[in-house]
Amino acid sequence: MNIPKEVLEIADGIRSMKIRGAGRIARSAANALKIASEMYTGNTLNEYIEYIKTIADVLLNTRPTAVSLPNAINFVISRLMRKIDYISDVEEARNIVEGAASEFIVRSKEALKLIGVIGAKRIRDEDVILTHCNSSAALSVIMKAYEEGKNIKVFATETRPKFQGIITVKILASKGIDVTLIPDSAVRLIMKKVDKVIVGADAVAANGAVVNKIGTSQIALAAHEARVRVFVAAETYKFSPATVTGELIIIEERKPSEVVSTAFLEEHPKIRVRNPAFDVTPADYIDAIITEKGVIPPQAAILILKEEYGWVISDYLLRISSSEEGETTK
Ligand code: RI2
Numbered sequence: 001m002n003i004p005k006e007v008l009e010i011a012d013g014i015r016s017m018k019i020r021g022a023g024r025i026a027r028s029a030a031n032a033l034k035i036a037s038e039m040y041t042g043n044t045l046n047e048y049i050e051y052i053k054t055i056a057d058v059l060l061n062t063r064p065t066a067v068s069l070p071n072a073i074n075f076v077i078s079r080l081m082r083k084i085d086y087i088s089d090v091e092e093a094r095n096i097v098e099g100a101a102s103e104f105i106v107r108s109k110e111a112l113k114l115i116g117v118i119g120a121k122r123i124r125d126e127d128v129i130l131t132h133c134n135s136s137a138a139l140s141v142i143m144k145a146y147e148e149g150k151n152i153k154v155f156a157t158e159t160r161p162k163f164q165g166i167i168t169v170k171i172l173a174s175k176g177i178d179v180t181l182i183p184d185s186a187v188r189l190i191m192k193k194v195d196k197v198i199v200g201a202d203a204v205a206a207n208g209a210v211v212n213k214i215g216t217s218q219i220a221l222a223a224h225e226a227r228v229r230v231f232v233a234a235e236t237y238k239f240s241p242a243t244v245t246g247e248l249i250i251i252e253e254r255k256p257s258e259v260v261s262t263a264f265l266e267e268h269p270k271i272r273v274r275n276p277a278f279d280v281t282p283a284d285y286i287d288a289i290i291t292e293k294g295v296i297p298p299q300a301a302i303l304i305l306k307e308e309y310g311w312v313i314s315d316y317l318l319r320i321s322s323s324e325e326g327e328t329t330k
Contacts, residue, residue, distance in 0.1 A: 001054050004039045007032045014062040014069075017162065022202045022238055023112060023136050026068035027105050029059045033076050034101035037094050048090045052080065052097060064250040065211060065278050067203040067240040072108075074312065075237070076100040111235040111292035116140035119198070119233055119290040123150055127195045130155045130187070130223075133213035134164035135200020137233035139171060141290060142198060146177050154179045155190050159213060161258045161275060184215050188222040197223045201234035201289075205243040206305055208283030208298030210234070211251070214276055220285035229287045232298070236291050239301060241309035245316045252277040 010032040013019035019028045036055040040048055056073045063069065079100040080093060087093050119141030123129070127145075129152055131138050146152055154172055156179060159165040165181060172179040182190055197219060203211040210216070210232050223230045240249060256265055256273035265273065283298035296304065305313065 001051060003055060003058060004036055006039070007036045007055055007058070010035075011058050011062050014059070020164070021134060021136055022066040022068040022200065023108060023235060025063065025066050026072035026237060027108050029069050030072045030076060030101040030104040030108075032059055033073065034098050037097040037101070040090070040094065043090050045087065045090055045093060048093055049080070049084070052077070052093075063252060065202050065252045066238070067242075067249065068235070068238050071237040071239075071241075072104055075104045078312075108235065108237065111237075112136060112140050114292040115233050115235065115290055116144035118292070118295060119231065120144035120148055120150075122231065122288075122290070122295070123152060123196070125150045126152070128153045128155070128193055130157075130190065130194045130197045130219070130228075131168060132157045132165070132197075132199050132216055132219055133159045134167040134171075135212075135233065137235060137290075138198045138200045139168065141231070141233050142172065142177070143175055146175060152177065155182050155194065156180070157182055157184045157187060157215065157219070159215065160184055164213070187215075187219050188225075191222045191226040191228060194223070194226070194228050197228055197230045199230075199232055201232050201238050202278055203249045204232070204234055204239045204289065204298075204301050204304075205249060205280075206240070206302050207243070208286065208289075208301040210281045210283075210286055210289070210298065211249050211278050212281065214279050217279045217281040217285070220281045224285050230281075230285060232281075232286055232289045234289055234291060236293055236304050236308050239305050239308065241305055241312045242316065244302070244305055244309075244313045245320060249280075251279070 010028050014025050056077055060070060076097055080096050115137050123145035129142060154177055156165045156168045169179050169181045199212055199216055201210045201212050220230050254275045254277050256275055259273050259275050286298045288295050289298055
């Protein structure tokens with residue numbers, strides 16, 4: 001099957017982290033489906049469906065942790081599959097896919113804005129905020145609070161090994177916000193000066209645990225010790241329906257060469273280097289999750305999941321029980 005070069009470039013961009021951040025990954029994946037659909041040259045409906053599903057698989061296999069990626073793809077593909085019995089030609093199928101992809105992108109951007117408006121209400125004048133990595137959702141909250149005239153200070157971690165903290169400090173400084181870059185290892189020391197921690201999320205599990213950039217759980221622990229509130233800013237498409245049925249979120253392990261140079265690795269073949277990209281912060285260490293649907297305690301994640309993904313969860317459960325039935329009748 002011929003996959004357009006533009007789509008392969010997006011998939012490579014996600015894999016290599018040129019395109020990164022859970023929200024941006026999701027929007028890029030939706031956009032890739034749209035581009036693929038627009039570039040389809042055949043005219044058989046079945047072939048088109050196979051083609052779109054292949055593109056979806058290529059995108060799904062780029063990075064494993066951010067649940068925004070499968071949720072974005074599912075948003076588009078499920079709209080096509082729900083109408084499949086009533087679609088008569090490729091043109092109709094294309095309109096559904098391209099329309100759904102555009103709708104996802106628009107909704108995603110709106111969610112980001114709303115999170116800013118809702119989250120900014122939790123920021124007080126003179127607050128000192130600590131953030132980690134580079135999260136557009138967390139930045140939406142911080143920047144909105146600043147726009148509202150609140151005099152805030154921000155500490156941002158470097159976020160080894162990929163240094164996404166540099167992106168964060170550049171963005172905040174360009175808006176005129178008082179921002180200080182700190183090494184990841186300085187978090188516990190700096191926490192004494194901090195009023196609130198605000199981070200993003202790559203995935204939220206049914207039990208309210210948050211998967212975010214490696215180091216987030218240590219920050220939450222230091223905040224807990226210092227009695228500093230921890231807020232997670234996350235769109236509802238970062239909530240994982242699969243976790244309701246017992247699936248675990250896969251923690252991506254990236255190349256050791258992101259941590260030390262290839263020359264170092266070649267020189268010291270006996271030294272093992274690990275590079276887990278994410279960690280899990282249990283619900284007990286999170287005060288609230290700021291979503292576009294409102295601020296919720298992490299323990300209420302299951303309610304968001306049931307409201308937003310009720311049918312996806314029922315579908316999973318149906319598949320599990322029918323495969324179990326198959327097993328027992330064998
Ligand atoms: P937004 C990023 O992952 C960070 O972990 C960040 O907190 C999270 O995605 C959410 O980002 P990576 O792609 O969607 O840098 O809030 O590995 O921008």
